[in-house]
């Protein structure tokens with residue numbers, strides 16, 4: 410085989426060819442959007458079937474772009490879960506704003522590794538602007554310190570890294586004194602915070618998972634008690650992690666009361682608002698802004714309730730110095746020579762990643778296109794739909810509510826005459842499995858107080874009241890068939 414000469418190697422497409430393929434791509438995207446309304450939420454396929462369809466040896470020679478698009482159409486697109494389906498009620502997974510999708514395509518074309526201003530001037534400025542806008546949107550009241558990251562888990566990790574580094578610094582401990590620190594989380598807090606504590610090297614026995622109340626909110630008395638015990642044992646409280654909307658039931662911890670406790674104990678207050686923070690735009694949840702302002706850090710995910718396509722989360726930090734202390738390390742090959750403070754700005758000095766996607770463009774596009782008013786309308790609509798769902802549950806003797814907040818409602822079907830908890834659980838398992846298999850609507854399960862529960866989360870601008878009614882009717886239909 411003769412080696413090609415360098416001037417024979419080019420992956421470029423002519424403008425005409427790029428345009429032609431772009432048209433085919435747009436057609437496929439339009440088909441995918443249409444399918445979100447007309448096709449099942451998830452086409453039934455087994456793991457081995459899908460593996461058999463997609464598996465092949467590493468290609469040694471290239472395939473034509475047209476063949477590749479055809480393979481996307483035939484073998485990939487049909488088996489992607491349609492998260493933008495109006496009757497998709499699973500997890501905390503949003504319908505992607507189509508303008509965000511276009512922005513993401515543009516971001517890939519520009520291929521900006523958003524490391525620092527000197528390497529990606531416009532992308533860095535857009536990201537910094539978006540961070541300030543998001544700060545404004547939720548009333549955090551910071552000075553623009555923060556970062557776009559891959560999602561809520563990464564945002565929580567960044568906050569925790571800042572917190573433990575600050576705690577060591579304030580206590581005059583040498584870096585790496587994690588064995589002297591303690592962390593306080595609710596049992597209902599997101600698993601990513603427990604993971605963060607583990608990765609940051611705080612001993613498991615010093616990561617307190619605190620009791621919750623009947624509304625599944627962290628109990629301040631349990632927090633006080635744990636703090637006092639740990640202080641007496643000579644530990645340094647590094648971080649208290651709260652939720653403004655848990656993934657499980659949407660529970661909002663007593664933010665203000667805990668902010669007082671955090672101040673008393675000089676502990677970093679982090680609020681995980683990955684899901685729930687944007688609800689602060691509504692009249693009902695506007696009160697959260699008061700507490701957001703008091704937190705040292707806040708996570709919020711544009712790819713959840715601000716309708717951005719994955720991935721994009723955001724961590725807001727009140728004091729930029731805390732982020733720099735945790736993440737700035739010198740290397741010769743990344744040195745910044747600019748002197749102007751705007752031009753000197755390095756995102757890699759405030760977070761884990763060096764090369765980062767141009768995530769700001771899609772968030773900027775959505776905020777510009779929809780405005781705060783548009784987003785408030787969409788979020789209020791989702792909360793109103795959750796209320797409608799709650800009413801349907803309350804109105805039906807076979808349905809039992811297990812808790813609801815923000816845009817999440819948990820409930821279960823109780824078969825007539827059912828006395829055995831296991832039989833009720835089994836009926837609800839059958840409901841979930843049947844609904845997911847049939848694909849007309851989609852919910853995810855959870856377990857609350859030992860009761861297997863159906864969980865509906867509404868973070869879509871597409872879902873209507875008729876979709877919620879459809880869901881309830883389906884639960885009742887399948888529940889009646891599944892009853893023992």
Ligand SMILES: Cc1ncc(COP(=O)(O)O)c(C=O)c1O
Pocket residue numbers: 500501559560561562563599601652654655656681682683684685710722
């Ligand atoms: C409250 C909360 N925190 C953190 C996360 C994790 O976010 P991500 O999946 O974007 O990492 C989620 C995910 O649903 C969440 O609801």
